[in-house]
Amino acid sequence: MTVRPRAWRESMTPWTSPPLLDVRGLAKSYPPRRRGEAPLHVLENVNFSVREGEFIAVIGPSGSGKSTLLNVIAGLESPSAGAVAIEGDPQLERLGRIAYMHQQDLLLPWRTVLENGRIGLELQGEAKQEANRKTAALAERFGLTDVLDQRPWQLSGGMRQRAALLRATLPERRVLLLDEPFGALDAITRSALQAWLTSVLDRQKTAVILVTHDVEEAILLSDRVLVLRGQPGAIAAQFHVPLPRPRSQAAAADPPFIALKSALIHSLQAPWQ
Amino acid sequence: MTPPELHDHTRSPRVYLGLIRDWTPPALLAAAAIALWEGLVWMLDVQRWLLPAPSVIVRELVSSGGLLIDHAATTLTEVLLGFALAAAAGILLAAAVASSRLLERSIYPFIIASQTIPYIAIAPLLLVWVGPEITSKVIVVALISFFPIVVNLVDGLRSTDREVVDVLRTLGANRAQLFLKLHVHAAVPYFMSGLKVAAVTSVIGAVVGEWVGAQAGLGWLMKVSGPQFQTPRVFAAIVVLSAIAIILFLVIAGIEKWLLRRYRRNSR
Known part of the structure; x- marks a missing residue:
């Protein structure tokens, strides 16, 4: 199942509509910190695209450049080579067009949950009342209504991650990047939030790229799993998840799930250049 | 709630x-x-002109109360004006230094160098330049007090984690929004620390200024009382000065506590 990038790109079916997000020949390297050192190549020739409503998981060992990949896609860092196009346009400014949620909640301690949640709308210049109304409405779906007036440090880790996702999703971007969003949580909270995430995400509109090193999480949540490996990191394989979505935790006991999991683990551990 | x-x-x-x-x-x-x-x-x-007993100082505080209050009013005016000037200049300088590397490289060395100037030497010059009125004292107070304000505020404006900055950037924040919605708020605890230090140094600044040349003020009162062997009065003036500094400090600490009630970690 391990296929090199070039091969799988050619095998990809041509989309009926242009992909929502298209990553082409992406490379990222950092100049050497000191003279005499070699530059640090983090990513090389990364290619993939994401369609509307698609949920993609990128899995790989630490140091394979997963977070760097998301930072470049988000527009926080510029690629050393290649391009990222949203809606077919590689020139389009991606900051402010792609939602991004991190492993830490990174909420502002002096703002309440409501004030943290609405900050994206605030930055767009939306009127405060309207922003508050929208925030409160989505907060209800997120189960945050009771804590809207509390500050982040009064909440549990799970609630803080919900608030962080509320902030990320309120401006209604078409692409959502998740960088190990539940990685800092305990196992019980994590699985509760995984189930919850599938229920709150608007499947029709949002395309999601989830970065994780949790194989089960990747299979449970995504339509397609990309394996990022090597130094510099490149996409070593991709797997379609042939299970209907949304999936419950019980799906982890299904034979296809288990087969996919062992294939994924194998591809993560197999020798790679 | x-x-x-x-x-x-x-x-x-x-x-x-x-x-x-x-x-x-x-x-x-x-x-x-x-x-x-x-x-x-x-x-x-021990002779009272050499070292008065505490009871003598207390008696002096009571008997010269009116005189002390008059001079304290002058000193307090200098302190408050100089302090306000220091805060205003400190905010402007810190915002400039934190906003651009070029400004930082060009301004910061001078801010640090300004603290190596012995104020006791420059105060007489100020007297010549701006006259013997209150202005020269206000300037000395401001010169001494702006430094802790600037240094703390610059640190505060830079205290935000890059990841938090990145979150707001992905939400579409421009530079002005980053400054107003993030950096300014993150800097508040640092700013208040700077103000607390400045509150105490500003009292010292006023005394230095008055010592060199003034017509009133607790520093001036101490200077003229010493040679007249009115040592109890010198000590009484010191007590009043300390009281001013402590009250100023407590007022700012109170404002700090009120402002930081939402920050948790930084409010004690």
């Missing part, structure tokens, strides 16, 4: 017990030191 009974604990006996526990040791220490001082002065029969 918080039910009212949660606030009532501030008036419960436990809090008073806590206050007693916190303040008893320093009060006892002060009482012991004052008693020792008083006893030694009487036993060794």
Whole structure:
């Protein structure tokens, strides 16, 4: 199942509509910190695209450049080579067009949950009342209504991650990047939030790229799993998840799930250049 | 949101017990030191122009109360004006330094160098330049006090984690929004620390300014009382000066506590 990038790109079916997000020949390297050192190549020739409503998981060992990949896609860092196009346009400014949620909640301690949640709308210049109304409405779906007036440090880790996702999703971007969003949580909270995430995400509109090193999480949540490996990191394989979505935790006991999991683990551990 | 009974604990006996526990040791220490001082002065029969006993100082505080209040008013005016000037200049300078590397490289060395100037040497010049009125003292106060404000505020404006900045950037924040919605708020605890230090140094600045040349003020009163062997008055002026500094400090600490009630970690 391990296929090199070039091969799988050619095998990809041509989309009926242009992909929502298209990553082409992406490379990222950092100049050497000191003279005499070699530059640090983090990513090389990364290619993939994401369609509307698609949920993609990128899995790989630490140091394979997963977070760097998301930072470049988000527009926080510029690629050393290649391009990222949203809606077919590689020139389009991606900051402010792609939602991004991190492993830490990174909420502002002096703002309440409501004030943290609405900050994206605030930055767009939306009127405060309207922003508050929208925030409160989505907060209800997120189960945050009771804590809207509390500050982040009064909440549990799970609630803080919900608030962080509320902030990320309120401006209604078409692409959502998740960088190990539940990685800092305990196992019980994590699985509760995984189930919850599938229920709150608007499947029709949002395309999601989830970065994780949790194989089960990747299979449970995504339509397609990309394996990022090597130094510099490149996409070593991709797997379609042939299970209907949304999936419950019980799906982890299904034979296809288990087969996919062992294939994924194998591809993560197999020798790679 | 918080039910009212949660606030009532501030008036419960436990809090008073806590206050007693916190303040008893320093009060006892002060009482012991004052008693020792008083006893030694009487036993060794020290002349009051050399070292007045605490009881003599207290008597001086009462008998010269009006005089001390008049001069304290002058000093306090200088302190408050200089402090306000220092805060305003400090905010402007810190915003400039934190906003651009070029400005930082060009301005910061001079801000640091300004602290190496011996104010006692420059104060007479100020007197010549701006006259013997209150202005020269206000400038000395501002010169001494702006430094802790700038240094703390620059650190505060830079204290935000890059990841938090990145979150707001992905949400579409421009530079001005980053500054107003993020950096300014993150800097508040640092700014208040700087103000607390500046509150104390500003009193020192006023005394230095008055010492060099003034027509009124506690510093001036000390300067003229010393050579007249009115040592109790010098000590009384020191007590009043300390009181001004402590009150100023406590007022700012109170504002700080009120401002930081939402920050948790930084509010004690």
